Amino acid sequence: xxxxxxxxxxxxxxxxxxxxxxxxxxARLLINFGSKIAMVSRSGSSFGLVESSTIKIFKGDATDExxxxxxxxxxxxxxxxxxxxxxxxxxxxxxxxxxxxxxxLMEMFNSNVGAQYNVIRVFSEAMRKKGGAIVNVGASPAIxxxxxxxxxxxxKSIEEMTRKSAEMLKAYNIRVNAVLPGAVSRExxxxxxxxxxxxxxxxxxxxxxxxxxxxSVFLLSEMAYGINGQSIVxxxxxxxxxxxxx
Numbered sequence: 001x002x003x004x005x006x007x008x009x010x011x012x013x014x015x016x017x018x019x020x021x022x023x024x025x026x027a028r029l030l031i032n033f034g035s036k037i038a039m040v041s042r043s044g045s046s047f048g049l050v051e052s053s054t055i056k057i058f059k060g061d062a063t064d065e066x067x068x069x070x071x072x073x074x075x076x077x078x079x080x081x082x083x084x085x086x087x088x089x090x091x092x093x094x095x096x097x098x099x100x101x102x103x104x105l106m107e108m109f110n111s112n113v114g115a116q117y118n119v120i121r122v123f124s125e126a127m128r129k130k131g132g133a134i135v136n137v138g139a140s141p142a143i144x145x146x147x148x149x150x151x152x153x154x155x156k157s158i159e160e161m162t163r164k165s166a167e168m169l170k171a172y173n174i175r176v177n178a179v180l181p182g183a184v185s186r187e188x189x190x191x192x193x194x195x196x197x198x199x200x201x202x203x204x205x206x207x208x209x210x211x212x213x214x215x216s217v218f219l220l221s222e223m224a225y226g227i228n229g230q231s232i233v234x235x236x237x238x239x240x241x242x243x244x245x246x
Contacts, residue, residue, distance in 0.1 A: 007222040009034030012079040016040040016062055016119050017088035018047060021184055022137070025213035026086045028194075031055065033217070035084075038075045062089035062115035068122040082126045084220040088137035089115040090155075093148040100150055108150035113157045120165050124174055131173025135219045136162050140182040140235035155180075159231040166229030175228045177219045181212045182235025207236060 013035040015027045024047045027039050036054045039046070044059025051057055056078060060067040075082060090112035116136050124134065138158035139147070147155075158178055166176035184207045194210060215234050218224055 004217065004221045004223055005033045007033075008084075008217070008220070010036070011083040012036045012038070012075070012081055013220070014038045014040065014075060014082055014085045014123060015088075016086065017090065017137070018045075019043075020047060021209045022181065022212050022216070023086065023088050024048075025209040026088075026216050029210075029213050029217045030086075030220075032194075033221075036079055038071075038079070038082075040071055062119055063110055065118045065122060068118050072122050072126055076126055081130065082123055083130070083132045085119065085123045085127075085132070085134045086137075086216055086220065087116050087119045087134055089119065090137065093151045095146055095148050100148070105150045105153065108148070109154045109157070112151070112154035113161060116158060117161060120161075120169075120176065124165075124169055124172070127174050128172040131175075133175045133177075133220045133224075134165075134169075135216050136176070136178040137216075138162070138178050138180040138231060140180045140233045140238065142182050142233075142235050142238035162231055163229045170228065175219075175225070177224070177227055177229065178231040179212060179216050179219065180231050180233045180235070182207055182233075182238050184209055184212055207234065 008030060013030045015023055015030065015037060017023045018027055018039040018041045027037055027049065031037055038056045038058060039049070040058045040060050042059070042061050044057060046057050049055055056075070058071045058074065060071045062068060072082070093108060120134060136158055139155035144152045162176055162178040169176055212234050215232060219227060
Protein backbone atom coordinates (compact mmCIF):
# COMPACT_ATOMS: atom_id res chain seq x y z
CA UNK A 1 0.00 0.00 0.00
CA UNK A 2 2.74 2.48 0.95
CA UNK A 3 4.61 1.86 -2.31
CA UNK A 4 1.50 2.59 -4.38
CA UNK A 5 0.81 5.67 -2.26
CA UNK A 6 4.38 6.88 -2.87
CA UNK A 7 3.77 6.46 -6.61
CA UNK A 8 0.38 8.19 -6.73
CA UNK A 9 0.45 10.81 -3.97
CA UNK A 10 0.24 14.29 -5.42
CA UNK A 11 -0.35 13.00 -8.96
CA UNK A 12 -3.17 14.46 -11.04
CA UNK A 13 -5.52 11.62 -11.93
CA UNK A 14 -8.38 11.92 -14.41
CA UNK A 15 -11.20 9.41 -14.01
CA UNK A 16 -13.51 9.36 -17.03
CA UNK A 17 -16.75 7.42 -16.68
CA UNK A 18 -17.37 7.89 -12.98
CA UNK A 19 -20.79 6.27 -12.77
CA UNK A 20 -21.68 3.90 -9.95
CA UNK A 21 -19.33 0.92 -9.97
CA UNK A 22 -15.77 0.75 -11.22
CA UNK A 23 -15.15 4.40 -12.02
CA UNK A 24 -16.37 5.54 -8.63
CA UNK A 25 -14.26 2.91 -6.87
CA UNK A 26 -11.16 3.94 -8.84
CA ALA A 27 -11.72 7.57 -7.88
CA ARG A 28 -12.03 6.69 -4.19
CA LEU A 29 -8.92 4.54 -4.25
CA LEU A 30 -6.91 7.29 -5.94
CA ILE A 31 -8.12 9.77 -3.33
CA ASN A 32 -7.09 7.31 -0.61
CA PHE A 33 -3.62 7.10 -2.16
CA GLY A 34 -3.25 10.87 -2.13
CA SER A 35 -3.93 11.77 -5.76
CA LYS A 36 -5.58 14.95 -6.98
CA ILE A 37 -8.73 13.90 -8.81
CA ALA A 38 -10.68 15.14 -11.80
CA MET A 39 -13.89 13.15 -12.20
CA VAL A 40 -15.70 13.25 -15.55
CA SER A 41 -19.14 11.84 -16.33
CA ARG A 42 -22.03 12.57 -18.66
CA SER A 43 -24.23 13.49 -15.70
CA GLY A 44 -21.65 15.58 -13.88
CA SER A 45 -22.69 13.86 -10.66
CA SER A 46 -20.29 13.68 -7.72
CA PHE A 47 -21.62 10.23 -6.74
CA GLY A 48 -21.23 11.01 -3.06
CA LEU A 49 -17.90 12.84 -3.26
CA VAL A 50 -17.55 16.52 -2.40
CA GLU A 51 -15.54 19.00 -4.46
CA SER A 52 -12.45 20.40 -2.77
CA SER A 53 -8.96 21.63 -3.60
CA THR A 54 -8.05 18.06 -4.61
CA ILE A 55 -11.37 16.81 -6.04
CA LYS A 56 -12.91 18.41 -9.12
CA ILE A 57 -16.03 17.23 -10.95
CA PHE A 58 -16.79 17.85 -14.62
CA LYS A 59 -19.73 17.12 -16.90
CA GLY A 60 -18.75 15.93 -20.37
CA ASP A 61 -19.37 13.38 -23.10
CA ALA A 62 -16.33 11.37 -24.23
CA THR A 63 -17.88 10.77 -27.66
CA ASP A 64 -17.46 14.53 -28.22
CA GLU A 65 -13.77 15.32 -28.75
CA UNK A 66 -14.29 19.06 -28.21
CA UNK A 67 -15.95 18.37 -24.86
CA UNK A 68 -12.88 16.38 -23.79
CA UNK A 69 -10.54 19.16 -24.93
CA UNK A 70 -12.45 21.75 -22.91
CA UNK A 71 -12.34 19.57 -19.80
CA UNK A 72 -8.65 18.74 -20.31
CA UNK A 73 -7.77 22.42 -20.51
CA UNK A 74 -9.77 23.21 -17.37
CA UNK A 75 -7.99 20.42 -15.48
CA UNK A 76 -4.60 21.72 -16.57
CA UNK A 77 -5.58 25.25 -15.61
CA UNK A 78 -6.63 24.10 -12.14
CA UNK A 79 -4.01 21.44 -11.34
CA UNK A 80 -1.14 22.39 -13.67
CA UNK A 81 -0.94 19.09 -15.54
CA UNK A 82 -2.20 15.52 -15.95
CA UNK A 83 -0.34 12.38 -14.87
CA UNK A 84 -2.67 9.38 -15.16
CA UNK A 85 -6.02 8.66 -16.82
CA UNK A 86 -8.59 5.97 -16.11
CA UNK A 87 -10.56 5.64 -19.33
CA UNK A 88 -13.90 3.86 -18.95
CA UNK A 89 -16.68 5.51 -20.98
CA UNK A 90 -18.98 3.03 -22.68
CA UNK A 91 -22.21 1.14 -22.35
CA UNK A 92 -23.43 -2.45 -22.22
CA UNK A 93 -26.05 -4.15 -24.37
CA UNK A 94 -27.54 -7.62 -23.96
CA UNK A 95 -27.67 -10.08 -26.83
CA UNK A 96 -30.65 -10.24 -29.15
CA UNK A 97 -32.02 -12.85 -31.56
CA UNK A 98 -31.29 -10.94 -34.78
CA UNK A 99 -28.24 -9.30 -36.30
CA UNK A 100 -28.63 -5.55 -35.77
CA UNK A 101 -28.44 -2.99 -38.60
CA UNK A 102 -25.01 -1.43 -39.24
CA UNK A 103 -26.17 1.82 -37.65
CA UNK A 104 -26.62 0.06 -34.28
CA LEU A 105 -23.18 -1.48 -34.61
CA MET A 106 -21.55 1.88 -35.31
CA GLU A 107 -23.42 3.57 -32.46
CA MET A 108 -22.14 0.97 -30.00
CA PHE A 109 -18.65 1.21 -31.47
CA ASN A 110 -18.68 4.99 -31.05
CA SER A 111 -19.95 4.78 -27.46
CA ASN A 112 -17.17 2.40 -26.45
CA VAL A 113 -14.16 2.50 -28.77
CA GLY A 114 -14.69 5.98 -30.22
CA ALA A 115 -15.15 7.53 -26.79
CA GLN A 116 -12.07 5.86 -25.33
CA TYR A 117 -10.03 6.76 -28.41
CA ASN A 118 -11.00 10.43 -27.95
CA VAL A 119 -9.78 10.27 -24.36
CA ILE A 120 -6.45 8.69 -25.34
CA ARG A 121 -5.89 11.18 -28.13
CA VAL A 122 -6.89 14.32 -26.20
CA PHE A 123 -5.34 13.60 -22.81
CA SER A 124 -2.10 12.04 -24.06
CA GLU A 125 -1.29 15.39 -25.68
CA ALA A 126 -1.06 16.90 -22.20
CA MET A 127 1.10 14.03 -20.88
CA ARG A 128 3.85 14.01 -23.49
CA LYS A 129 6.39 16.12 -21.62
CA LYS A 130 6.35 14.17 -18.33
CA GLY A 131 4.91 10.81 -19.40
CA GLY A 132 2.28 8.94 -17.43
CA ALA A 133 -0.19 6.08 -17.66
CA ILE A 134 -3.59 5.40 -19.21
CA VAL A 135 -5.85 2.47 -18.36
CA ASN A 136 -8.67 1.60 -20.77
CA VAL A 137 -11.63 -0.61 -19.91
CA GLY A 138 -12.64 -3.52 -22.13
CA ALA A 139 -14.47 -6.68 -21.09
CA SER A 140 -13.67 -10.28 -20.26
CA PRO A 141 -14.70 -12.73 -23.00
CA ALA A 142 -16.53 -14.56 -20.23
CA ILE A 143 -19.42 -12.07 -20.50
CA UNK A 144 -19.62 -12.04 -24.30
CA UNK A 145 -22.11 -14.94 -24.39
CA UNK A 146 -24.78 -12.72 -22.87
CA UNK A 147 -23.85 -9.52 -24.67
CA UNK A 148 -24.86 -8.21 -28.08
CA UNK A 149 -22.69 -8.71 -31.15
CA UNK A 150 -22.16 -4.94 -31.33
CA UNK A 151 -20.95 -4.78 -27.72
CA UNK A 152 -18.69 -7.80 -28.21
CA UNK A 153 -17.04 -6.36 -31.32
CA UNK A 154 -16.57 -2.96 -29.67
CA UNK A 155 -15.08 -4.27 -26.44
CA LYS A 156 -12.79 -6.71 -28.24
CA SER A 157 -11.50 -3.80 -30.33
CA ILE A 158 -10.35 -2.00 -27.19
CA GLU A 159 -7.64 -4.63 -26.72
CA GLU A 160 -6.02 -3.83 -30.06
CA MET A 161 -6.52 -0.10 -29.57
CA THR A 162 -4.67 -0.46 -26.27
CA ARG A 163 -1.78 -2.35 -27.84
CA LYS A 164 -1.40 0.03 -30.77
CA SER A 165 -1.70 3.22 -28.74
CA ALA A 166 0.89 1.87 -26.29
CA GLU A 167 3.22 1.31 -29.23
CA MET A 168 2.65 4.83 -30.53
CA LEU A 169 2.91 6.63 -27.17
CA LYS A 170 5.91 4.73 -25.83
CA ALA A 171 8.24 7.40 -27.25
CA TYR A 172 6.62 9.88 -24.84
CA ASN A 173 6.95 7.55 -21.82
CA ILE A 174 3.18 7.08 -21.68
CA ARG A 175 2.09 3.57 -20.79
CA VAL A 176 -1.29 2.30 -22.04
CA ASN A 177 -2.90 -0.84 -20.65
CA ALA A 178 -6.43 -2.18 -20.25
CA VAL A 179 -8.48 -4.09 -17.72
CA LEU A 180 -11.04 -6.59 -19.00
CA PRO A 181 -13.60 -7.06 -16.21
CA GLY A 182 -16.15 -9.79 -15.92
CA ALA A 183 -19.60 -9.17 -14.42
CA VAL A 184 -19.24 -6.28 -11.94
CA SER A 185 -21.80 -5.24 -9.34
CA ARG A 186 -22.97 -1.62 -9.65
CA GLU A 187 -23.88 -1.54 -5.97
CA UNK A 188 -21.86 0.96 -3.94
CA UNK A 189 -20.01 -1.37 -1.59
CA UNK A 190 -16.70 0.49 -1.36
CA UNK A 191 -16.85 1.16 2.36
CA UNK A 192 -17.86 -2.44 3.02
CA UNK A 193 -15.11 -3.98 0.87
CA UNK A 194 -12.18 -1.60 1.46
CA UNK A 195 -9.46 -2.56 1.88
CA UNK A 196 -9.79 -6.32 1.31
CA UNK A 197 -13.15 -7.48 2.61
CA UNK A 198 -14.09 -9.47 -0.49
CA UNK A 199 -16.20 -12.60 -0.77
CA UNK A 200 -14.51 -15.90 -1.48
CA UNK A 201 -13.76 -16.70 -5.12
CA UNK A 202 -15.55 -20.01 -4.58
CA UNK A 203 -18.77 -18.26 -3.54
CA UNK A 204 -19.58 -16.08 -6.55
CA UNK A 205 -18.50 -15.22 -10.07
CA UNK A 206 -19.58 -11.57 -9.75
CA UNK A 207 -16.99 -8.95 -8.86
CA UNK A 208 -17.14 -6.04 -6.48
CA UNK A 209 -16.14 -2.83 -8.22
CA UNK A 210 -13.28 -2.44 -5.75
CA UNK A 211 -11.71 -5.69 -6.96
CA UNK A 212 -11.42 -4.31 -10.48
CA UNK A 213 -10.41 -0.88 -9.21
CA UNK A 214 -7.38 -2.30 -7.40
CA UNK A 215 -6.02 -3.76 -10.64
CA SER A 216 -6.73 -0.52 -12.50
CA VAL A 217 -4.96 1.62 -9.89
CA PHE A 218 -2.01 -0.78 -9.84
CA LEU A 219 -1.65 -0.34 -13.61
CA LEU A 220 -1.80 3.45 -13.20
CA SER A 221 0.91 3.34 -10.55
CA GLU A 222 4.63 3.01 -11.11
CA MET A 223 4.50 -0.46 -9.56
CA ALA A 224 3.34 -1.49 -13.05
CA TYR A 225 6.06 0.50 -14.84
CA GLY A 226 7.20 -2.60 -16.75
CA ILE A 227 3.70 -3.35 -18.08
CA ASN A 228 2.70 -1.70 -21.35
CA GLY A 229 0.24 -2.53 -24.12
CA GLN A 230 -1.36 -5.33 -22.12
CA SER A 231 -5.01 -6.23 -21.58
CA ILE A 232 -5.52 -7.96 -18.24
CA VAL A 233 -8.61 -10.06 -17.57
CA UNK A 234 -10.16 -9.49 -14.14
CA UNK A 235 -13.03 -11.96 -13.80
CA UNK A 236 -12.16 -14.40 -10.99
CA UNK A 237 -10.97 -16.88 -13.63
CA UNK A 238 -14.33 -17.28 -15.36
CA UNK A 239 -12.92 -16.99 -18.88
CA UNK A 240 -10.22 -19.55 -18.12
CA UNK A 241 -12.81 -21.92 -16.70
CA UNK A 242 -15.03 -21.37 -19.74
CA UNK A 243 -12.22 -22.32 -22.10
CA UNK A 244 -11.20 -25.34 -20.04
CA UNK A 245 -14.71 -26.81 -20.40
CA UNK A 246 -14.47 -26.88 -24.20
